[in-house]
Amino acid sequence: MSTGYAAIPLLKAAPEPEQIADRLEGGPWRGLELCLMSSHVADDDAVARAIDVSRSALAGHNAVVTAEAPVAWPSGAHVRVDRLDDEARSGILRSVEFAAGIGSPVLTIHLFVPQAPEEYRASFGEMDEAEIERFLRFYADACLEREVTPLIENVPPVLRMRSGGVFLSPIGGRWRDLLTWRERVPELGFTFDTSHAALFKNFAQAYPSLFDLDSDDELGLARYVEELAPASEVAHVSDAHGLLGEGLPYGSGELKDELDPAVRRIAQLVRYVVAEINEPDPARSPDMKSGYRAIERALSGPPEGPPPAPRRRLRPEPFDWQRVIGVRDPMPSVLELQELFGGRRVLITGGGGSIGGALATLLGGFRPQRITLLDGHEAALTADRRGRDPQRVESMSHVLCDIRDAGRLETEFARARPDAVFHLAAYKHVDWAETYPEEFIDNNLHGSWNVLRAAEKAGVDTVVVASTDKAALAASFYGRTKRFMEQLTAYAARHAGAHRAAVRFVNVLSSAGSASDLFLRQARADVPLTVTDTGMVRYWITMAHAATLAAHGALLAGEGVMLAGPADPAMLTVGELAERIWMGTGHEDAPAIDLVGIRRGETLTEELTAPGEELGEESHQGIAPIYGEIPTTAPAWVTERLPATGGREEARGVWLEAMRRPGLLIPTAPR
Numbered sequence: 001m002s003t004g005y006a007a008i009p010l011l012k013a014a015p016e017p018e019q020i021a022d023r024l025e026g027g028p029w030r031g032l033e034l035c036l037m038s039s040h041v042a043d044d045d046a047v048a049r050a051i052d053v054s055r056s057a058l059a060g061h062n063a064v065v066t067a068e069a070p071v072a073w074p075s076g077a078h079v080r081v082d083r084l085d086d087e088a089r090s091g092i093l094r095s096v097e098f099a100a101g102i103g104s105p106v107l108t109i110h111l112f113v114p115q116a117p118e119e120y121r122a123s124f125g126e127m128d129e130a131e132i133e134r135f136l137r138f139y140a141d142a143c144l145e146r147e148v149t150p151l152i153e154n155v156p157p158v159l160r161m162r163s164g165g166v167f168l169s170p171i172g173g174r175w176r177d178l179l180t181w182r183e184r185v186p187e188l189g190f191t192f193d194t195s196h197a198a199l200f201k202n203f204a205q206a207y208p209s210l211f212d213l214d215s216d217d218e219l220g221l222a223r224y225v226e227e228l229a230p231a232s233e234v235a236h237v238s239d240a241h242g243l244l245g246e247g248l249p250y251g252s253g254e255l256k257d258e259l260d261p262a263v264r265r266i267a268q269l270v271r272y273v274v275a276e277i278n279e280p281d282p283a284r285s286p287d288m289k290s291g292y293r294a295i296e297r298a299l300s301g302p303p304e305g306p307p308p309a310p311r312r313r314l315r316p317e318p319f320d321w322q323r324v325i326g327v328r329d330p331m332p333s334v335l336e337l338q339e340l341f342g343g344r345r346v347l348i349t350g351g352g353g354s355i356g357g358a359l360a361t362l363l364g365g366f367r368p369q370r371i372t373l374l375d376g377h378e379a380a381l382t383a384d385r386r387g388r389d390p391q392r393v394e395s396m397s398h399v400l401c402d403i404r405d406a407g408r409l410e411t412e413f414a415r416a417r418p419d420a421v422f423h424l425a426a427y428k429h430v431d432w433a434e435t436y437p438e439e440f441i442d443n444n445l446h447g448s449w450n451v452l453r454a455a456e457k458a459g460v461d462t463v464v465v466a467s468t469d470k471a472a473l474a475a476s477f478y479g480r481t482k483r484f485m486e487q488l489t490a491y492a493a494r495h496a497g498a499h500r501a502a503v504r505f506v507n508v509l510s511s512a513g514s515a516s517d518l519f520l521r522q523a524r525a526d527v528p529l530t531v532t533d534t535g536m537v538r539y540w541i542t543m544a545h546a547a548t549l550a551a552h553g554a555l556l557a558g559e560g561v562m563l564a565g566p567a568d569p570a571m572l573t574v575g576e577l578a579e580r581i582w583m584g585t586g587h588e589d590a591p592a593i594d595l596v597g598i599r600r601g602e603t604l605t606e607e608l609t610a611p612g613e614e615l616g617e618e619s620h621q622g623i624a625p626i627y628g629e630i631p632t633t634a635p636a637w638v639t640e641r642l643p644a645t646g647g648r649e650e651a652r653g654v655w656l657e658a659m660r661r662p663g664l665l666i667p668t669a670p671r
Contacts, residue, residue, distance in 0.1 A: 005303075007235075007267035008064050009295045010274045011288055015040060015050040015098070020057035023285055029292065031064030033234070033274045034102065041094040042074040051101035058102075066234060066272055067099035067148075068191075069109040071161055078114040078161060081171075082128050084135040092139050100146040106233045106272075107143055108191040111152040111178060112169035114159050117331035117621060124328050125170040125212055132171070133184055140187040151233055153191035154178055154224070156246055157203035157211065158334055166334060173200040173211060174219070175227040182231060190232040192270070194262060195247050197224040198240035198255055205389065206243065206365025209329050209544045214318040216389075221258050222265075229269040236276040237263060237295060242367040244338055247278035250291035263298040319520060321509045321542045324580045325570035329544040330622030336555055338366045340420070340462075347372040347416050347460075349403055349451055350424035352380030354512045355466075355505075358547040359422060360384075364392055371395065372416040375425065376402040403447035404648070406454070413458040420462040422550055423451045426482075429513070430470065431599035433478035441655045442648060444481040445488070449638075452492040452500070462499040464553040465489045469506045469539055469565070472610045474666055476601035477659075484634060484658075484665055490562045491635035501557035504565040504608065504626070506539035508546045516540070519578050523585040528592035534575025536598070537605045541569050545622050552623040559619075563626040565608050567618035634658050634665045 010031045013019040023032055040050040058065065072078050073091045080088075092109075099107040113127060136152070143150035155172040171177045173196070182188045198221055205216035229235070239253030240246060251259060267273060275291035322328055341363055350356045351373025360371050373396060375381050381398045388396070401412050403425050413421075426444050427433065433440045448465065455463045467486050470479035486502040493500035509516045515532075522529050541549070549566055556564050572580075575593070582591035598604070609615050613628035641654045658664055 005264075005267040005299045007270055007273045007299065009292050009299075010064065010066065010272055011285060011292055012274055012276050013285075014282070015054045017053055017057050018283055020054065022283060023288075024057070024061055024063070026289065029063065031066070031272075032058075033066045033068060033272070033276075034104070035068040036070045036095055036098060038070045038072045038074045038076070040098065041070060041091050044094070047094045047097050047101070050098055054102045064272070065102050065104050066274075067095070067102060067104040067107050069095040069107060071110060078167070079110065080113045081109075081111060081135045082113045082131045084131065084138055088135065089138065092142050096142045096146050096148055099143075099148045104148065106149045106151050106189070108151040108153050108234060109139060110155050111172035111181065112155045112159065113171060114161060114167040114169055116165075116167060120168040120170070121328045121331060121621065123170070127170050132181070136181060136185045136188065140185050144187060149189055149233055150187060151189045151191045152178060152181065153236070154193055154196050154200075154228065156196040156199040158199070158243060160244075160246070168210075168331065175224050178228060190228050191234040191236060192224065192228040192232045192266070193236040193276070194221060194224075194255060194259065195236070195238040195240040195276075197221055198253075199243065199246055202240070202254075202365055203243050205392075206362050207329075207332065207544060209322060209542065210331065212320075215315055217315070221255060221262055225262050225265050229266050232266075232270045234272045234274060235266045235270045236274050237266075238275070238277050238291065242338070242342070243334055243365045247276060249277055249287040250275065250294040259294075260298040260301065263295055264301055264303060267299050268303060317524075319510070319584065324509070324577070324584055325540050325542070325572065327568065327570050329542055330548045330620075332362065332548050332551060333555060333620045336620075337363075337551055340554060340558070341366040341368045344368050344419040345370050345372070345417055346420050346422070347374060347413065347418035348422045348424060349374050350426065350466075351375050351398070352377050352384050353424060354510070354543065355508060355546050355550070356422070356424045357384050358543045359424070359550050360396070362547040362551060364395070369395070370397060370416070372397040372399055372412070372418065374399040374401050374403075374412060376400070403450055404442050406450040409450050410454045410457060413454040413460070417458065418460055420554055421451065421455050421460050421464070422554075423448060423463060423465045424550070425451075426466065428468070428478070430476050430478045430601040433476060433481065434600040437477050437656070438652055440478060440481050441652050441659070445484055445655045446648070446651055448485050448488055452488060456492065456496045456498070460498070462554050462557050463489070463492070463501075464550055464557060465500070465502045466550065467502045467504045469504050469606045469608050471504060472607045472613070473603075474610075475603050478601060480659060480665060486563060487630060487632055487665070488635050490630040491632040491639075493562055494632065499557040499560075501553050501561055502563050503549060503553040503623070504563070505546060505549065506541055506566055506569045506606070506608075509540055509542050511543065511546075515574065516577065516581065519581045520585070523582045523587065523591070528594040529578045529582065530594045530596050531574055531578050532596055532602065533598050533604065534573060534578070534593065534595070535604065536574040536602075537571060538574060538577075539566070539569035539571055539606060539608065540577065541566055541622075548622050552620040555620055556623065556625060561625045562630055563628070564623050565615060565626050567615075567622055567624040569608075631667060633667070637664060
């Protein structure tokens with residue numbers, strides 16, 4: 001079939017007789033990309049056998065062949081471009097020998113440094129660039145010596161490495177990485193993977209800070225094509241979905257409307273186009289062959305011109321909060337979260353708030369069926385909807401609803417039919433709770449009880465309730481409302497026999513109305529920072545950590561944990577934080593401080609746990625269970641007295657009496 005393009009479509013196989021025979025069946029096919037496994041480079045004899053197998057299986061077929069290096073060496077160690085040890089040298093040389101032996105004009109190796117989540121977080125994304133350059137220079141020289149073109153391939157954000165588990169790489173996901181290393185080793189060309197590009201964009205949209213990004217801007221497939229294809233010899237073509245759906249059948253994922261024009265554009269610049277589809281059974285290739293035919297059909301269309309400029313959206317000015325506190329954001333437990341939220345329905349109260357919005361963005365990466373953002377603040381909901389990618393908004397509902405209205409809330413829960421609920425709606429300013437205790441009672445307590453009852457009536461499996469470290473000692477009226485919310489959550493779990501957990505948040509950097517947000521705006525305006533007391537000690541986490549903390553709270557709820565908190569928050573005085581923010585905005589001198597004094601209800605220090613409680617070991621990154629008895633006497637007392645019908649005033653009176661009864665809410669609290 002003549003396509004009118006010079007590009008040659010290929011299928012993919014390991015250099016094994018059965019796989020090659022399967023790929024050649026039902027042709028004619030133009031050629032194969034042969035991907036080495038670790039066993040094929042175990043020793044010189046293994047390489048020779050792989051060459052002989054490939055030549056014999058391809059004998060009599062007029063097939064083009066290309067080669068790809070393994071992702072792991074024979075010892076089981078992953079290929080890492082920052083590690084040129086003896087095994088890596090041998091593996092590279094044997095991979096080159098294989099490419100030359102089968103007549104491949106190119107050899108592809110992945111540009112990555114696979115790290116386990118713990119290693120990645122500890123390294124803070126730092127790399128030994130001199131070692132990477134040494135590896136790539138050795139690789140390029142070895143290829144060129146055998147007249148094989150050395151190629152590096154872009155990688156997905158989450159690496160499964162054909163062996164299960166989760167790994168990340170500080171390089172290789174962004175198109176800029178490949179261009180940067182080609183500048184340093186000009187002999188390198190590229191292998192461009194469409195699925196990997198799409199997954200990296202999806203991850204950057206859901207959780208950009210982990211790769212030191214501000215957003216998913218400039219990461220669309222068309223941009224990858226324009227940046228990488230001119231220097232690419234090979235393109236791997238498949239579809240993608242969410243954060244983990246890699247190598248999907250052509251047109252079955254989120255790229256279904258983009259692949260045809262992308263393939264036509266790629267084919268103007270790239271010599272080999274591989275239908276790289278992950279088959280359930282590697283010995284058979286029906287989806288791969290369908291992808292090959294789809295590539296042929298795409299190439300029968302007219303040539304593509306450069307894509308139109310992408311739509312640009314307003315973005316907040318970036319600021320590196322991780323560097324301020326010196327702690328890398330936690331890695332979400334992607335496999336567990338995908339299983340819990342993929343294809344499910346989620347409802348978030350306080351969804352118009354900064355934490356609710358960040359959580360919705362993170363969970364959106366796992367492609368739930370629908371996310372409902374429920375909030376009583378019209379402007380916040382509208383701003384969230386307008387700021388989102390139009391494609392993602394299609395799977396979201398923005399609902400204007402006050403959690404203090406039990407009837408409306410139950411109606412919205414029945415309409416949304418959520419599998420999981422995150423209850424983030426609350427009043428949070430400590431001094432205002434001392435001034436307006438009735439409002440905090442209505443919202444934080446009666447509103448929370450409405451949410452828990454609506455969840456029970458709707459049959460919701462998992463509910464996560466946001467608490468605070470101020471609940472530990474409950475020294476303020478606000479802290480006592482949050483302690484009461486924790487007890488309501490435990491009471492609801494025992495009453496409904498469902499998964500319910502409260503998670504104690506700490507100070508979330510850049511959250512709306514927070515001191516950190518104010519300090520940043522003041523520092524950028526070059527005005528004095530208004531600080532309550534420079535010696536006040538507080539725990540701090542980033543917004544990304546807060547979103548992960550909530551999501552991981554749902555995992556702990558499923559394990560029967562009823563109370564949790566951050567595993568590793570940064571502890572800084574308010575003065576230290578203010579100075580770091582000031583310096584982070586480019587100032588070299590010390591900031592001018594305008595002391596305003598401690599407000600009503602505030603304390604000089606905070607604690608993560610109360611007397612009789614213990615913070616357990618980190619169970620998922622960024623979160624740990626809090627062990628200790630959670631009394632439910634106060635919730636039981638209230639539920640016996642709440643009127644079945646009646647106005648807000650009557651219900652408020654019951655909650656206030658419970659808050660004030662000695663020993664009912666906090667029987668062990670110090671006087």
